[in-house]
Amino acid sequence: MSGATQDNALKGSGATRIIIYTVLILFMIFYLLPLYVMLTNSLKPLEEIRGGDMLALPKNWTIEPWRAAWSYAQIGVQPTGLKPYFINSIFMVVPAVLISTSLGALNGYVLTKWSFRGSDLVFGLLLLACFIPFQIVLIPMARILGILGLAGTTSGLVLVHTIYGLGFTTLFFRNYYAAFPTELVRAAQIDGAGFFQIFWRILAPSSAPIAVVTIIWQFTNVWNDFLFGVSFADFDSIPMTVALNNLVNSSTGVKEYNVHFAGAILAALPTLIVYIVSGRYFVRGLMAGAVKG
Amino acid sequence: MARLKIENLYKAYGATKVLKGIDLEIEDGGFLVLVGPSGCGKSTLLNCIAGLEDVTSGDVIIGERSVTELHPSKRDIAMVFQSYALYPNMTVEKNISFGLEIRGMTKPDRIKAIEEVADMLQIRELLKRKPSQLSGGQRQRVAMGRALVRNPQVFLFDEPLSNLDAKLRVDMRTEIKRLHKRMGTTIVYVTHDQIEALTLATRIAVMKDGIVQQFGTPDQIYNDPVNMFVADFMGSPAMNLLPGKVVKKADGLMLSLDGHDGVMLLPVPLTDDLQARVGKRVIFGIRPEAFTDPQGADRESKQVEKRDCFVEVVEPAGSDTFAVVKLGGKSAVARLRADAHIVAETVTGLAFNMGKAVFFDPDSGERIK
Secondary structure, eight states, rough: SSSTTTTTTOOHHHHHHHHHHHHHHHHHHHHHHHHHHHHHTTTSSSHHHHTTTTTOOOOOOOHHHHHHIIIOOOOOTTTTSSSSHHHHHHHHHHHHHHOOOHHHHHHHHHHHHHHHHHHHHHHHHHHHHHSOHHHHHHHHHHHHHHHHTHHHHHHHHHHHEEEEEEEEHHHHHHHHHHOHHHHHHHHHHHHTTTTHHIIIIIIGGGGGGHHHHHHHHHHHHHHHOOOOHHHHOGGOOOOOOHHHHHHHOOOOOOOHHHHHHHHHHHHHHHHHHHHHHHHHHHHHHHHTTTTTO | OOOOEEEEEEEEEHHHHEEEEEEEEEOOEEEEEEETTTTHHHHHHHHHTTTTOOSSEEEETTTTTEESSGGGGGGGGEETTTOOOOOTTHHHHHHHHHHHHHHOOOHHHHHHHHHHHHHHTTTGGGGOOOOGGSOOOHHHHHHHHHHHTTTTEEEEESTTTTSHHHHHHHHHHHHHHHHHHHHHEEEEEESSSSHHHHHOOOOOEEEETTEEEEEEEEHHHSSSBHHHHHHHHSSSSSOOOEEEEEEEEEEEEEEEEEEETTTEEEEEEOOOOHHHHTSSSSEEEOOOGEEOOGGSSSSSSEEEEEEEEEEEEEEOOOOEEEEEEEETEEEEEEETTTTOOTTTTTEEEEEEEEGGOOEOOOOOEEEEE
């Protein structure tokens, strides 16, 4: 990905390179500017922001806005900070991602290696789930959560996100396993391995790239979801995104921009970390099977 | 070890019939090769024996037991796949012992079994490696090791040599034959390579369009083919199949062919079937090695006929020289000794070993005895 390798294209002339780099740097600044503004302003006292110069570095550095956002800012009516909601989000995201990824892997395995009459139809229907707009399912989903007794709970949100994620996770794993040699499954069958043994011992150890892709995808989607959170969460299960909205949109008192900025960064942090830690696996996994290796 | 019997086996995918009534039997310790062009159903038949495909009707019997309804793992078979199908995440050792582990064999027993097989195949130094670190020939050995370690009743090989380069293929072929001699286990082997079939088999089944065309020993298949398909498919270069006519002359039945300067007559045996065809067209089949230079002709044969032929092209191939001859309106290949004196575009005397000649009906392709 970096450095001059043999399969680099031919290099352009000096002038072309200068133009390319200028454009690239301009774009980089353009994309990094919001992060810069958020970061610098979250480290300033409120008076400095009111002074008007949004782009300047802080004169008096302070981490007070961060502490406020995390532990004592007013969210709705309670001065709890974002901390409890962050924990709510973790309790929602981790099970939802793990369950939907595991089920997706199992679906992919069945759809490719144990295909049955109508398995293509089942896959088609699962794919369709990827294209259903969120708004359509709100009311039926609320009804079902009510019947199941899960309305307003974190478990309810886990269920909603698992079901909604299943289409995508199945799609990812199905396409990955479609390229997995069926002869291996047959060899394992002759060796006497059963349905789950084949999955665990043969397919799962080779699934790391696609599992990373799926986990990143699901983590980002579930963490960033606002609509399901605002519709189905109760007081004690409100996720981070909704809490951030409550923090920023409170209509009374002074707008504490520095606290808002800090809160917004806190809300974005987990997905950022996930990308930084496993981003290169993401690209590798998306490309897997695209080129004969 | 056990005999294998296939009775009236049919396999259909929807309306498409792939296997149409297969009957085969191979004795205990035999080596059965299924050979045929691609799409003839040979791999499907192997998968039916393995239990990886359900049969539509018919029976597969291993030993005295019908296994048609049994799961692959319960049939007491082991299979070597074309792609080797080694588990990529496991070491060679694990690959070999996976089946034993699944079957609940204890670790000390497994280690003993692995070592035995590793010694037999000379792969001891590879045991700790992953399949991706092995060459094609080594993978092939490991795949065979995985089958051997199970000590099954029947081995199934699905084109095991087709992914190797030409030289390695010949070496591994010998190796498989040696292993078979040593183990004495019944083997069913699928290939599209007729040389592999002839060299390895004790019995060959030549298949086409889901039907066994001929089932017999390599000698029967090669020298006594039942129809033109078998004659043409087995042997390289292929048998010359030349259109001619049976005529009656004063000194017996003759085959009349279009030679380079008019009609060429060759004496044919006085069988009832050929006599019934006097005046009719037949296909004259003669293998290249039975059509050669007079000095190279089989001295044992009673009926060697020398005729003048027009040689179009000469192809020296090291051990032999091939001559392409215009005969019966077609190009026929003669196989000559390497040092035979022969010049292209000349008329040369060549010997026909009529003891080896076969005849076919031009319409049905069936043999005329």
